[in-house]
Amino acid sequence: MKLPKIPKNENDRLEDLKSYSILDTLSEKDYDDLTAIASEICNTSISLVSLIDDKRQWFKSHHGLSAEETPKAYAFCAHAINNPNEILIVPDSRKDERFHDNPLVTGDPRVIFYAGVPLISKNGYPLGTLCVIDDKPKVLTKNQLKSLTALANQVMRLMELRKQTKLLDDALSRLKEKNEDLEKFAFIASHDLNEPLRTVDSFVEIIKEEYHNPKDTNLNTYFSFIHNALTRMRTMIDSLLDYSRLGKSKTYALINIQKLITDIKIDLTECITVSSAVIQQTELPNIICHPSEIRQVFHNLIINGMKFQKPNAIPEISISYENTPTHWQFCIADNGIGISPNKQKEIFEMFTRLHPTSKYDGLGIGLAFCKKIIEIHNGNIWVESLPDKKGSKFYFTISKHLTI
């Protein structure tokens, strides 16, 4: 018996094999189907997806064989990977000096016939083989060898796909962890910021009372600035807290959006009357969503449609929807001042505003809330608009796969 040669760059090859995270994993039907087909096509009792580890060959799939691994020294596949561009064919191992006294030949499973196609990774390393084995001598036809090679390519594609999926899953869970950390940070920071803010507020009140002088208009103006700044800061901190809490309770319910809009219009009666706004809607559906959060989204978008108008313009807002195979897609269109294309992404970021408060009041949080709420509903939010043309159309989608 001859021991298999150690392949060139063996350490790199083993590293590459490890990067697939496949060794010692459970069996999978997708691989088992391929070995079953290989056996069927080549008319052999055994077919394996064999991966050559440091000291053993380990089988990801073992059709017709109960063993899950064997020592590398006995592995035919460990010979096969030394000529990665060729199929290793052993028609009768008893007549082959490399294998005639190999325990796998002289004893069970009696590997008399062997054909193994090397599995080459994307980085060019031979990781193992797809092989077929029988306990009697055999010759494979050209077509059988062609099919075996095609199946080996499928095995390798499957391994690459699993590797990519795992990388993606790992990246996703890292991202999730980072997001949770950030949310915790936002919660703690905003929670703790409230304390010094309260101290400043109460001392300002004391100073105001002690040094109050109705004649000193400057002093009164300064106090009013401080008061406004503190109120604004408190609202921002509270909003950050609310933002970090969004999505914490996943209590979905079936909501009649038609009724929800009617309720919002009642809430906004004063604003609608003052601006003479016209709010129209098509017949809107019943959907599963988080009631108060989705209400907040419609509320923010309708308010913005009324707010971001040229002076004295009469706001016109229309609400419609589309029923796509996977999502409910809503549109809130206005006839307002519009948004330049290069600003249409950043308006969804926290505290982003495109105008000074002197022109349009606000804190720049409404759309950030909308974005987070919609993402929690496995949807997307975006705007289509041209400044000074026909206003803006805000679209958002809500997954149809949410459950109560």
Ligand code: ADP
């Ligand atoms: P706020 O309304 O408090 O400013 P938002 O987060 O709701 O905060 O909006 C962010 C910015 O996006 C607004 O300041 C405004 O510049 C722009 N914007 C939002 N909605 C509209 C709209 N319907 N038309 C034009 N600009 C808008």
